[in-house]
Amino acid sequence: MKKRKNVLPGFGLSMGITMLYLSLFILIPLSMIFIESSKLGWGDFWQVVTSERVVHAYKISFATAFAAALFNGVFGLLIAWVLVRYSFPGKRFIDGLIDLPFALPTAVAGIALTTLYTENGWIGQWLSLIGIKVSFTPIGITLALMFIGLPFVVRMVQPVLEGLEREVEEAASSLGATRGQIFRKIIFPEILPALLAGFSLAFARGLGEYGSVVFIAGNMPMKTEIAPLMIMTKLEQFDYAGATAIAVVMLVVSFICLIFINFLQKWSQKHILQED
Template structure:
């Protein structure tokens, strides 16, 4: 028994990173300080309102409309970013052309650009007297100061999340896989839908979730182009700020709690679908 124990002990390789206990402790401590304590404070504050008062504040007609606009526009913008983000990542990975590095760098521009600057720039372009807005107005299309303007702003700020999530996964897919599918008789559409997209689905859903989460809480780039008209283009983060300026902390807390719950629920659903698609693709592979 002693020689076997000694052999088992010698076969273990020392790790260059801290042990599991230390790493887990640091992780839980940091997560608690940065995430759990602020969220717990919000929930504790909302619990003191009482159920009747909470529902009256959280499901006020103006609040419900603002929540619908925030989550609806964020969902639409995330879908748009998912489609065009995958296409953009495909072009950057699969093709070589002049100016490719410039376009690749421009993808990260919304990360570096202050959101307020982005909002002002988009409003200047899509306002009725702007470069693009003046061309769309004779056609009866109005972008600025409408929910469509909110979608445009959220597409702008959310595109990098999809591209940078899908691009590394796409780089790992060898061209030989596409050539093998073509050799077996698959056309281009079948190659895309049956060979490429299943492998990209988990990464695409991750980018979708990140873009959606960013869109729900976006404030700076939206308030300028939205117009902030109640029941028309007012977003929930702006309504929270308005309630705080009115010193109506109870209403602000109730709205923030509802946003937290809905965001967590939708991200949970997206992550569940993502895990399912990853397991399905792994089993199929």
């Protein structure tokens, strides 16, 4: 039987370049993490990654990254909704501000947030009056991760909202559907995959964030120490195997979390198609 040719020419060359690029810049560097950490041996590896200080750093990193991504999911959706559905003075300026965390050096963001939220800062001094301390606490870490993760959610949801057909909403309204029902039954199912994608990107970005967090966290062991800081500490001590061991755990757990989120995204897309 004669093999059917691909309609699009150049697949073999394109695929080869793609795999070469992925291998050079993603697969090989990631594999080196596993190779370097294997120098410890299983016993030493387990001792490093399960030490009380490192485990607590894992908990802080994953908890704050998840909380920040969750907040960004809610408020990112709200911001995208306002930017798409309403017209007001300064709209383009606000839309441009959304991308500022991408351009701003993370260290600058960390210093700015720390200055604002310390007990004698512009905002922190008022929060301290009601007993809320932000800087040098997990709350401050979450705040920093919300700052750097917000654009991911907004930029994922915004184009989907722009592409929704208003006629469908108008038809539902003419049939007696309330605004809440229109949002739950028509709008939200359409934007859910994009919202989950933005959540996963913000979560992944928060797990690896260092520059904006290190200043506002205070880096107190067993309190506000994050996993990326533990990796940097190991590197400064020339303990490369120990640093890569912590990185391996972060990489594996992050990969599992992202697979689960992607599964939810695929499920939501399939559910929408079945309803249609």
